Amino acid sequence: MTDRSTCYPGVVTTSVRPPRADAARNREALLAAAEAEFAERGIAASVADIARRAGVVKGTVFRHFATKEDLIAAIVIGHIATLSDEARKLLGASDPEAALREFLTVAADQRHQHNLTFLQTASAGNTAVLAARDELIGYIGQLVDAARAAGAIRADVTAIDVFLMMCAPIHIMENSSDPSPSLWQRYLGILFDGLRPEGASPLTQPAPSKP
Amino acid sequence: MTDRSTCYPGVVTTSVRPPRADAARNREALLAAAEAEFAERGIAASVADIARRAGVVKGTVFRHFATKEDLIAAIVIGHIATLSDEARKLLGASDPEAALREFLTVAADQRHQHNLTFLQTASAGNTAVLAARDELIGYIGQLVDAARAAGAIRADVTAIDVFLMMCAPIHIMENSSDPSPSLWQRYLGILFDGLRPEGASPLTQPAPSKP
DNA sequence: GTGGAAAATGACCGAGTGGTCATGTTTGTC
C-alpha cells in the first residue's frame, strides 16, 4: 500500500499534517474541473479530460481521489452540504410553506446547473455520501413538519418522500429535446400542488422507511 | 458500402424480399436479449454480451442494426408503439379520469420493468423514435382533452406535459437505495393529485410547445 | 440436389478507459 493519506472523500482524516499548498490548490482545481466536465459530458467525462481541464496530469487525480467514484462522491457531498446549509437557514422562516417551496427551488436549480442527478446515483454506495444525505433528510424533515403543522402540505407525505422527489422536476425537463432552461419550474409547480392538502387522494403505497 | 438492406430501424424498407427465416429468428432473439441486458446493466450493457445472450456472435448484431444506437432505437420504438396501442384502447373509456390514470400506470409500469428511462434519452435523436413519440403524444392529447372536459384535471396541463412527466414516478423511486418494487405507485399518486383542478396554483412557466 | 444469394462467423482493429508506478520536482522545516 502506498501513502494515501490525502485520499479522503470529503472528510479530513484526523491528526495528519495539513496538505501542502500546491496540493490544496490542485484539489480545488480538480473538483471545479470535474464538476464542469461532468456537467458538460455527463458520467462519460473521462478522468484524463478532467485532469487536463484542471491543468494537471491524470496521475495527480488519483493521488487526490483513489478512484473516479471517490471524486464523484466528493462533488456530491459538497452539493449535499450546500443544500443542508440552505435547509438550515430556512428552518426559522415565518412562512413554512414558502420555506419548503424555496428549498425545493434551490435544490432543483442546483441540480439543473450542475447536472447532478446522475452523479447522485453514481455515488449511491459511498458511506460518506450516505451520511451527508441522512443529515440533509433530517433538515428536510424539520421543514416538512413545519409545513405540515401550518396546514400547507398533506399529512401523508414524509421527509424521505420530499428528498426522493427533489430531482423530479429536473428529470422531467430532461426528457424534453429542447427545453427552456427554467422549464423545471413548471413541473415543480405541478409537483408542489400534488403535495398540498386540497384534493389529496389516499396513497396506496406506504412511505419508504429508508431512503 | 456493403449491403445494409436489413438494417432498418423499426421500419421495413419497401419492396425487398422478406428476410430469411434464420435472420428473422435472430432479429427477435437479439431484441429480446438486448432488452433484458439493458434492463439488468443499464446503458453500459455491451453489444458482445447482448449477442452472447441471443446465442449469436457480435458481428451478427451489426448486420441487423447498423449501430448500437439503432438497436436501442428499435427497442424504444417497440415500447412507444405498445403505449400508443394502450392509449388508443383507453380513448373510448367511460371514465376519462380513470383512463388517464390507467395510461400513466401502464406507462410507469412498463418503464419500471424494462428500465427504459435511460434508453429513451439514448435514442433521443433518432427520427423514427421521434415519429413514434409524436404519434403517442397525439393519443395522450386525446386522453388529456377528455379528462379536462370531464373536469378531472386542471386546465393548464397539456399532452406534452403528461408525456414528459410520464417517467417521473420511476425516476423518483430510482433515487431510493432499496425501493419497494411498487413504490412508484406512491409517487404517481402524488403526481396525479398535482394534475387535479382542486388546489391547483398558477404555473409560472408556460407549457413547452415541442416535446 | 444444386447454385447463388443472404446471413453468420470469428478474428481483428483502433480508440479510449480507469488505474499504476518509478522517476523527477516542489514545498515546508530546521
Added chain:
DNA sequence: GACAAACATGACCACTCGGTCATTTTCCAC
C-alpha cells in the same frame, strides 16, 4: 540552503468497447 517528505509527472498497463470484413455456412428457389 540543505534535507526529507509530499507531491506531480508522463509513460505505461490491461482491458473493454463499438465496429469491420474476408471467409464460411445456411437457407431457399428452381
